[in-house]
Amino acid sequence: MKRMLSGIKPTGQLHLGNYIGALRHFVASQDEYEMFAFIANLHCITVPQDPQELQKNLKDCVALYLACGLNPNKATIFLQTDVKEHAQLGFIMCCHTYMGELNRMTQFKDKQAKGEKNLSGGLYTYPSLMAADILLYSPDYVPVGEDQKQHVELTRDVAERMNNRYGQLFTVPEPLVAKVGARIMSLSDPTKKMSKSDETNKGCIYLLDDLKVARKKVMSAVTDSIGKVQYDPENQPGIANLMQILSSLSNNRSFADIEEEFKDQGYGVFKKAVADAVCNQLEQIQTRYKEIVESNLIEEVLTQGAQKACLIASAKLDQVQKAIGMEIIK
Ligand code: ATP
Numbered sequence: 001m002k003r004m005l006s007g008i009k010p011t012g013q014l015h016l017g018n019y020i021g022a023l024r025h026f027v028a029s030q031d032e033y034e035m036f037a038f039i040a041n042l043h044c045i046t047v048p049q050d051p052q053e054l055q056k057n058l059k060d061c062v063a064l065y066l067a068c069g070l071n072p073n074k075a076t077i078f079l080q081t082d083v084k085e086h087a088q089l090g091f092i093m094c095c096h097t098y099m100g101e102l103n104r105m106t107q108f109k110d111k112q113a114k115g116e117k118n119l120s121g122g123l124y125t126y127p128s129l130m131a132a133d134i135l136l137y138s139p140d141y142v143p144v145g146e147d148q149k150q151h152v153e154l155t156r157d158v159a160e161r162m163n164n165r166y167g168q169l170f171t172v173p174e175p176l177v178a179k180v181g182a183r184i185m186s187l188s189d190p191t192k193k194m195s196k197s198d199e200t201n202k203g204c205i206y207l208l209d210d211l212k213v214a215r216k217k218v219m220s221a222v223t224d225s226i227g228k229v230q231y232d233p234e235n236q237p238g239i240a241n242l243m244q245i246l247s248s249l250s251n252n253r254s255f256a257d258i259e260e261e262f263k264d265q266g267y268g269v270f271k272k273a274v275a276d277a278v279c280n281q282l283e284q285i286q287t288r289y290k291e292i293v294e295s296n297l298i299e300e301v302l303t304q305g306a307q308k309a310c311l312i313a314s315a316k317l318d319q320v321q322k323a324i325g326m327e328i329i330k
C-alpha cells in the first residue's frame, strides 16, 4: 500500500478552502493509501497566537478531521508536538536547506511584501520543518492545495540533496494538487485565496459557520456584469470560483455540465444551487462535529495516533542521525 501524509495548521477555524483543497482528499484516500494526517501545531506558532484560542482551535481541528470523515481505524491522526522527532529532524533539515531556497518561498515573500512587522525566524525556516514532517514518514504522496506545492517541491530538493550526500535516506515524495479546487478564492474578492486571515470575514466560509451565515456569504459573493454562467477564470473569477466549489461538492461534476444546467438562468439561481451544496456539506460535518466534541474520541484518537507515528518517526530520525555521524551509542 502506498503511503500518503499531510497536515493542516490550526491557526484559526478550518474553512471551505481547507476542506475542498485538502481535507476531502485525505478522506477520499484513506481506503486506498496508508494515510497519515496530522495537526501542525508547531507551524501555527510561527505567527503569534492567543493561548486559549489556540487550544480551542486545536481541538476543533481534530474534531473536524473526524467530522469530515477521516476514520481513525484507517488513518493515523496525530498532533505534531506529540512526536518530538518533528522538531529535531526539523533542525537537521534547516541545516541542509540553503537561505537562497528559503528566500524564494512565495508564502514568506508575500508576508514580507505586505510590510508585516516582526516576522519570526520560525516563519522563515518553516519550509524546513515541513520537509521534516513529511520525510519522517516516507510518504509517496503529499496531498495539498496549490499554495503548498512549492514547499513540497523544496522538500524533494532537500531529500535528494541528503540522499546524494549520505546515501539513500529518504523517499522523495510527490505533491498531489487536484485539478479542481486546489485554490478556492475569497467570496468577497475572487482574486485572493480564501484564507483564515480574511479581514472582512465575508469572503471565507468556515466549516463551523452557522448555516444561515454561510448561505448569506455565498448569496453575496462578488461576481460580474457578464451575466453568463461559464468557466472563464480570467474574466469571470467569481463565477469560476463558485463553479469550482459546486463541482467539488457534487462529485466533481464537470464544468460543461454545470454550464449546461444554468445557461439560461440568472446568477441568483446559480448561487442558490451553490449555497445549497455548501450548506448540505456543512450540515453533515457539523452534525458529526457536535457528537465528537461531546465524546472522548479526540483524546483516544490522538493517543493512538501518536503511538503509531512515534514508532515510525523515531526509527527514521535514528537512521538520519547515524548517517550524518551524529550518534555515539549505536
Ligand atoms: P490559510 O491561508 O487559511 O491560513 P494555509 O494554506 O496557510 O491556510 P493550512 O490551513 O494549514 O494553511 O492549509 C491546509 C491545507 O489547505 C493546505 O494543503 C492548503 O494548501 C489548503 N488550502 C488552504 N487554503 C486553501 C484554499 N483557499 N483553497 C484550496 N486549498 C487551500
Ligand code: LTN
Binding pocket: 005, 006, 007, 008, 009, 040, 043, 129, 130, 133, 134, 142, 144, 148, 151
Ligand atoms: N505548511 C502547511 C501545513 C503543513 C503541511 C506539512 C502540509 C505543515 N507540515 C506537511 C503537508 C505536509 C500549510 O501551511 N498549509
